[in-house]
Amino acid sequence: MEDKNTFGGGHQKLDRTKKLVSVGLLITGIFVVFLGITYAFTNRALTGTKKQVINVGNLSLELQEDDNNLTIVDAFPTYDEVGMIGNAFTFRLINKTLQDTNYILKLADITSGEKLFLEDVKCGLTKDGQVTIHLLSDLQDNTINSGVILGNQTIEYALRLWIKDSVEDDARIAGKSLSFKVEIEQTSGDVDNPTPTSTPEPSGEPATDKVFASENLGENCTTYNDGVDTFLVGQCQNNYVWYSGKLWRVVLKNNETGAVKMVTDNAITVITLAEREDSNILDISYVEQWLKQEFLPSLHDYDDYLVTDSVWDVSSISTTTPTRLPGETTLSGPVGLLNVYEYYTTYNASNGIASYYTGYLNNDVAFWLHNYYKGKNQVYKVHNTGAINYTYGDAVLGVRPVVNMRSDVKIVSGNGSISEPFKLISDSQNTINGVTPLSTRYSGEYVNFNNELYRIMNIENEFVKIIAVTTPESLKSKVFDSNVPSHPFPTTDIKSELEMYYQKLDGVFKNMIQQNMIWYYGIVTKQGSYNVADSNYKLGICAGNTVEFDTLISTCEKTTSSVSSNIGMSRIGEMFASQITRGNQEDFWLITPHSSSQNIHVVQKSGYGSSAATSSSNNVRPSLYLKSNVVIAKDNTGDGTYEHPYEIELGA
Numbered sequence: 001m002e003d004k005n006t007f008g009g010g011h012q013k014l015d016r017t018k019k020l021v022s023v024g025l026l027i028t029g030i031f032v033v034f035l036g037i038t039y040a041f042t043n044r045a046l047t048g049t050k051k052q053v054i055n056v057g058n059l060s061l062e063l064q065e066d067d068n069n070l071t072i073v074d075a076f077p078t079y080d081e082v083g084m085i086g087n088a089f090t091f092r093l094i095n096k097t098l099q100d101t102n103y104i105l106k107l108a109d110i111t112s113g114e115k116l117f118l119e120d121v122k123c124g125l126t127k128d129g130q131v132t133i134h135l136l137s138d139l140q141d142n143t144i145n146s147g148v149i150l151g152n153q154t155i156e157y158a159l160r161l162w163i164k165d166s167v168e169d170d171a172r173i174a175g176k177s178l179s180f181k182v183e184i185e186q187t188s189g190d191v192d193n194p195t196p197t198s199t200p201e202p203s204g205e206p207a208t209d210k211v212f213a214s215e216n217l218g219e220n221c222t223t224y225n226d227g228v229d230t231f232l233v234g235q236c237q238n239n240y241v242w243y244s245g246k247l248w249r250v251v252l253k254n255n256e257t258g259a260v261k262m263v264t265d266n267a268i269t270v271i272t273l274a275e276r277e278d279s280n281i282l283d284i285s286y287v288e289q290w291l292k293q294e295f296l297p298s299l300h301d302y303d304d305y306l307v308t309d310s311v312w313d314v315s316s317i318s319t320t321t322p323t324r325l326p327g328e329t330t331l332s333g334p335v336g337l338l339n340v341y342e343y344y345t346t347y348n349a350s351n352g353i354a355s356y357y358t359g360y361l362n363n364d365v366a367f368w369l370h371n372y373y374k375g376k377n378q379v380y381k382v383h384n385t386g387a388i389n390y391t392y393g394d395a396v397l398g399v400r401p402v403v404n405m406r407s408d409v410k411i412v413s414g415n416g417s418i419s420e421p422f423k424l425i426s427d428s429q430n431t432i433n434g435v436t437p438l439s440t441r442y443s444g445e446y447v448n449f450n451n452e453l454y455r456i457m458n459i460e461n462e463f464v465k466i467i468a469v470t471t472p473e474s475l476k477s478k479v480f481d482s483n484v485p486s487h488p489f490p491t492t493d494i495k496s497e498l499e500m501y502y503q504k505l506d507g508v509f510k511n512m513i514q515q516n517m518i519w520y521y522g523i524v525t526k527q528g529s530y531n532v533a534d535s536n537y538k539l540g541i542c543a544g545n546t547v548e549f550d551t552l553i554s555t556c557e558k559t560t561s562s563v564s565s566n567i568g569m570s571r572i573g574e575m576f577a578s579q580i581t582r583g584n585q586e587d588f589w590l591i592t593p594h595s596s597s598q599n600i601h602v603v604q605k606s607g608y609g610s611s612a613a614t615s616s617s618n619n620v621r622p623s624l625y626l627k628s629n630v631v632i633a634k635d636n637t638g639d640g641t642y643e644h645p646y647e648i649e650l651g652a
Helices: 207-211 286-298 340-348 493-503
Strands: 041-044 050-056 059-064 070-073 089-095 101-109 121-127 130-135 143-149 154-163 177-188 221-225 229-234 240-243 246-254 260-264 269-272 311-313 330-332 367-372 378-382 388-392 396-399 402-405 410-413 422-424 446-449 452-460 463-468 517-520 562-565 588-593 600-603 609-612 623-626 630-632 646-650
Touching (some): 059 177, 070 154, 121 143, 207 246, 207 260, 207 410, 207 422, 229 340, 246 340, 246 402, 269 286, 269 609, 286 396, 340 388, 396 609, 493 562
Parallel strands (some): 240 422, 446 646
Antiparallel strands (some): 041 050, 050 059, 059 089, 089 154, 101 143, 101 177, 121 130, 121 154, 221 229, 246 260, 260 402, 269 396, 311 330, 367 378, 378 388, 410 422, 446 452, 452 463, 517 562, 588 600, 600 609, 630 646
């Protein structure tokens, strides 16, 4: 079977009207030269395909997986317009810093055997949509592109080779080939007359070395070593990490393995932990299900970047000021929660430079911890003031997932501040035919939609579901329904308000929305219900009498409580149905009813979940589905962070 990236053919005379491209780009390797130093590693894209990323100086060269040699073999002559629609060798040049950088891209000849004549082969290079075509013999010093890449800029390339149309003599091409590797040189000075830069090879710094370096700690931040782990404690400001569309805070590193424990900077959702009547079931709690089934799949290549067999100490304790936990009860897996001791240590070991109120993990939002109180059915939590206390498991609180990052993961940019967090090598775009579909990006990344900040919730059947980070002015302080209908959402005042919001959108953005999508609003009860399995967040989408609660949402029988709408709202337990950005806390409605009395779930500014009568007034954060052909705009300068969201446009 012929390789999908290789075009071949026999050698025979062809009728001029039937000349078709038969040129292949066998992609098998890439070679990067930088002052005689070569550095390479591999990483995977969100879709599961492997990419190869080469870091050189300020620059990163990223290409698709599998084979990396650029080869033309057993090819027929063809016209330029046909050659330029053949398979392409695609790659991206990324400037990882704010500094404008000179570069040169070259082809290095690695052909073995009898070679094609360079004057018979054409090279078509597409750079950010602009096409140039040259004979290989006309390339000066084999340079295919050079220039200046601006700080934080990404340049998209697609490279194609073919035999020029005017070659009539089959003897010139029969049995001959050419193979190349791509070289990149970072230079300084005049681009036309580059001189080597003295910048050393930046292979990236291990996360443990960078984050815990004394010069990085800053004022009112120090470390504490309890013999097992080294904690960051105090009012630390330089321990932010951006990974998989989420902002994290580094908490500690393990002294033996060097693994780095990180917790999300804010709650990712709000849900009930367990039924009030249950006890000692942390391993099968709703939170554990949500972490493994909803949150974990949103993380980029977690098996390569996280410690997947992490051990989580969930031992029952009787004090809010604990020493290291005894390890009597543990869970295992790639994602968990902070335990009481870990959270407490981040401020109590700081020698007076922090308290629970001023510690770096307090963000005025309540969230679950990972321990029962005295072995009973009350569970520890962090109050929105930052204090540790406990509550029944059927309360509705925020979930701040925790992971252990492997010690060999590198940091390639950033200074650890909230505006320039450390970035890992894994965060990269998946370019297809010169564009980046938004559906290939990470849950949690930010986009500019209608000049408002939105966040990617998830990808459903290639439609990108997004939610407003803050409430648009036209949707503030809205009554869910003044008439208290028998059906909570389809005929409510809120649905009418959302439709008016849709109608007033700029036409460019309105055209990006997939219309008449289905929104589920199954009933989920809350604190004090005492009923069996009625607090499970999956009831918001699944039919309660048929769903197997230990399975993924996608396998459940959908609830009949649904409505078709252009704009909707998030349901309880959904990604980012929570206070998702610091400094913008506000009470807002969810789409999920609380009970047959028509109370509706609300996310409070404190981070707690509650319910309110439909006649109450709260803000509305709209959610919507973008069409599958929405892409990152060609003139985009953002990187998907809060400070620099993606600009988007409708693709072909």
